[in-house]
Amino acid sequence: MTPAKGANQVNLQARALYCERDDRQLFADLSFSVCSGDLLQLAGPNGAGKTTLLRLLAGLNHDYTGDVTWHDQPLQHVYSEYAHQRLYLGHLSAVKKSLTPLENLRWLMASEVPNEDQLWGALEEAGLAGFEETPCQHLSAGQQRRVALARLCITQLPLWILDEPFTALDKEGVAWLEQKMQKQVNRGGAVIITSHHALEGIHGLRQLTLGGAV
Amino acid sequence: MWQWLKQLYHRMGSPKWFYEITERWIPWLAIVAGVTAVVGLVLGLLYAPADYQQGDSFRIIYIHVPAAILAQSAYMMMAVAGAVYLIWRMKMAAWVAKVIAPIGASFCLIALLTGAIWGKPTWGTWWVWDARLTSMLMLLFLYFGVMAIQQAMESEDGSYKAAAILALVGVVNIPIIKYSVEWWNTLHQPATLTLTEKPSMHPDMLWPLLIMLVSTYVLFALLVILRTRNEILWHERKRSWVKKMMES
Amino acid sequence: MSLVIATVKRDFILAARNPGEWANPLMFFLMVAALFPLAVDPDPTFLSKIAGGVIWVAALLATLLSLDSLYRADVEDGSLEQCLASGESMYAMVLGKALVHWCISGLPLTLVSPLLGLMLHLPDEAYIAMVLSLAVGTPILSLLGSVGAALTASLSSGGLLLTLLILPLYIPVLIFAASAVYHAGIGMAYNGQIAMLGAMLALAIALTPFAAAAALKLNLSR
Numbered sequence: 086m087t088p089a090k091g092a093n094q095v096n097l098q099a100r101a102l103y104c105e106r107d108d109r110q111l112f113a114d115l116s117f118s119v120c121s122g123d124l125l126q127l128a129g130p131n132g133a134g135k136t137t138l139l140r141l142l143a144g145l146n147h148d149y150t151g152d153v154t155w156h157d158q159p160l161q162h163v164y165s166e167y168a169h170q171r172l173y174l175g176h177l178s179a180v181k182k183s184l185t186p187l188e189n190l191r192w193l194m195a196s197e198v199p200n201e202d203q204l205w206g207a208l209e210e211a212g213l214a215g216f217e218e219t220p221c222q223h224l225s226a227g228q229q230r231r232v233a234l235a236r237l238c239i240t241q242l243p244l245w246i247l248d249e250p251f252t253a254l255d256k257e258g259v260a261w262l263e264q265k266m267q268k269q270v271n272r273g274g275a276v277i278i279t280s281h282h283a284l285e286g287i288h289g290l291r292q293l294t295l296g297g298a299v
Numbered sequence: 300m301w302q303w304l305k306q307l308y309h310r311m312g313s314p315k316w317f318y319e320i321t322e323r324w325i326p327w328l329a330i331v332a333g334v335t336a337v338v339g340l341v342l343g344l345l346y347a348p349a350d351y352q353q354g355d356s357f358r359i360i361y362i363h364v365p366a367a368i369l370a371q372s373a374y375m376m377m378a379v380a381g382a383v384y385l386i387w388r389m390k391m392a393a394w395v396a397k398v399i400a401p402i403g404a405s406f407c408l409i410a411l412l413t414g415a416i417w418g419k420p421t422w423g424t425w426w427v428w429d430a431r432l433t434s435m436l437m438l439l440f441l442y443f444g445v446m447a448i449q450q451a452m453e454s455e456d457g458s459y460k461a462a463a464i465l466a467l468v469g470v471v472n473i474p475i476i477k478y479s480v481e482w483w484n485t486l487h488q489p490a491t492l493t494l495t496e497k498p499s500m501h502p503d504m505l506w507p508l509l510i511m512l513v514s515t516y517v518l519f520a521l522l523v524i525l526r527t528r529n530e531i532l533w534h535e536r537k538r539s540w541v542k543k544m545m546e547s
Numbered sequence: 548m549s550l551v552i553a554t555v556k557r558d559f560i561l562a563a564r565n566p567g568e569w570a571n572p573l574m575f576f577l578m579v580a581a582l583f584p585l586a587v588d589p590d591p592t593f594l595s596k597i598a599g600g601v602i603w604v605a606a607l608l609a610t611l612l613s614l615d616s617l618y619r620a621d622v623e624d625g626s627l628e629q630c631l632a633s634g635e636s637m638y639a640m641v642l643g644k645a646l647v648h649w650c651i652s653g654l655p656l657t658l659v660s661p662l663l664g665l666m667l668h669l670p671d672e673a674y675i676a677m678v679l680s681l682a683v684g685t686p687i688l689s690l691l692g693s694v695g696a697a698l699t700a701s702l703s704s705g706g707l708l709l710t711l712l713i714l715p716l717y718i719p720v721l722i723f724a725a726s727a728v729y730h731a732g733i734g735m736a737y738n739g740q741i742a743m744l745g746a747m748l749a750l751a752i753a754l755t756p757f758a759a760a761a762a763l764k765l766n767l768s769r
Binding site: 480 | 691694698699702704705708711712714715716718719722723726743747750754755758761762765766768
Binding site: 143144145146147148164165166167168169173175176177178179180181182183184188191192193195196198220 | 549550552553554557560561564565620623624625626628629631632633634635767768
């Protein structure tokens with residue numbers, strides 16, 4: 086499953102996307118592409134459709150017109166292949182309160198089948214050393230977020246789609262996450278995120294602002 | 300034939316086309332429904348011979364049987380329309396499925412009420428756990444479920460799809476429910492007097508029933524069309540053709 | 548498949564950490580059955596006649612009670628979205644979740660049902676039929692119920708609605724299962740009823756996951 090490094094692993098194209106919610110147009114005639122080495126930040130005010138667009142690119146939302154292609158194949162036709170190439174992290178972090186970080190991470194990473202050492206290493210890197218076997222209900226919101234983000238330390242998938250990943254993180258956490266994204270971009274992967282956070286430091290950053298002038 | 304069907308399908312998908320074509324159908328449907336109802340009822344209530352066992356009370360079948368048959372086929376139609384929406388995302392189908400639910404439930408209720416009224420002189424009690432009445436009651440519960448989920452879902456699209464999924468599950472279940480209720484019934488009440496199961500009905504009794512059946516189906520079509528037109532106007536209220544029509 | 552297996556394991560751990568999930572429906576099962584002698588008639592001959600039906604009605608209600616939480620937590624914390632995002636078959640996922648649900652609801656009910664049989668003076672001949680009908684019938688309840696749970700997963704007041712949607716679908720199971728117990732009690736053959744339940748189970752395994760998977764996707768598309 087691990088793609089060759091450096092190869093052009095990511096090729097996501099969006100053409101003429103149009104989407105409306107409750108008779109309100111969110112975006113129209115939106116075209117862009119995401120390739121290896123790209124970091125695309127979706128920006129815009131609340132309600133501009135950032136999350137909608139993100140879910141659409143993740144293949145979780147079909148209520149739009151226009152085309153999204155993955156390596157020139159319509160996304161919906163190659164969905165299961167695509168799903169095994171991209172990591173999606175929603176604004177809900179899918180962390181179960183009564184499970185420990187270790188158990189949560191084991192479930193979250195189930196499709197990539199990591200070994201125990203990788204799981205422990207990832208939790209340590211995410212700043213959860215010493216909390217590996219504490220039920221998540223005793224952890225803070227930021228720590229629970231880190232459980233979900235620990236996936237990024239193990240995964241080999243070339244495309245990351247992250248919805249508001251900086252929520253509830255402290256300063257150190259933000260710096261750590263920025264560094265993780267930089268690494269992903271440098272090794273030929275790609276990242277699409279929604280965030281209000283300024284990400285200027287990262288090489289390969291592009292912004293797409295929704296709402297008002299598209 | 301196939302081409303024609305395809306063309307019809309595309310036209311049916313257009314709310315404007317449906318609205319305009321049904322404009323012309325409505326008076327005819329109303330006339331047919333009215334005339335057949337009058338003819339059927341007059342023949343059934345005045346000219347058909349009285350039943351040798353049940354006397355005049357059997358005449359309620361001219362309402363009961365068509366209502367019961369219609370309530371069952373309306374559920375099927377609702378499920379088919381729902382499936383069309385699930386598969387081809389045709390908005391018109393969702394609206395049709397939505398408007399059928401309360402109409403079908405009403406006919407189901409009519410069948411149950413007339414069944415109870417009929418039961419009083421026949422069995423001496425308003426309600427007997429007769430196989431047919433019990434399956435009608437279950438059908439009414441299925442209709443209630445579909446209507447409840449339509450109401451509960453927040454998004455409109457969600458309510459159409461959820462109702463369609465439930466209706467399809469119901470369609471698979473209806474034969475099983477009917478079969479199991481009939482089996483249960485034969486177990487608990489060895490053949491008393493069943494309401495409608497006549498080996499051979501006298502033609503003078505049968506004809507009015509068939510006419511009433513036609514009348515009920517046409518009435519149903521009329522009701523569905525009228526309510527679908529309301530849905531069309533509401534959903535297309537921002538489109539130019541509706542605005543233009545409203546102004547004139 | 549790895550995610551489905553991981554989900555099954557995870558759900559068993561969750562059930563072990565939150566014993567109320569499986570213990571509450573079980574207690575409800577015992578309590579509801581205890582109401583009938585109090586409300587109707589404690590006479591043993593009368594009770595032995597209705598025991599099979601009462602136990603089955605109680606099992607059905609207890610199952611409904613436990614169904615509400617089947618998908619709600621997963622929708623609320625985003626783990627269902629992760630299942631969908633993983634690209635794994637939702638059909639298998641639904642079957643896996645239904646299996647866990649049966650193991651923590653239908654299976655315990657089946658195991659404690661002889662106790663209720665004693666309390667309700669179930670005829671001796673009917674015990675095997677009761678346990679057998681529950682063992683074959685309660686998985687159908689879990690599978691059909693998962694359709695209702697999936698449809699109502701994102702609704703705040705889903706619990707009562709779920710009951711309304713699913714109860715009519717449970718009627719055939721109730722009819723055949725209760726009749727199996729009753730016929731065993733009066734010394735008649737009941738293998739026909741058990742065979743019918745088996746057929747319904749096969750049908751439910753084949754079809755309900757499609758409906759539940761479609762309903763789950765619907766809850767997540769927004």
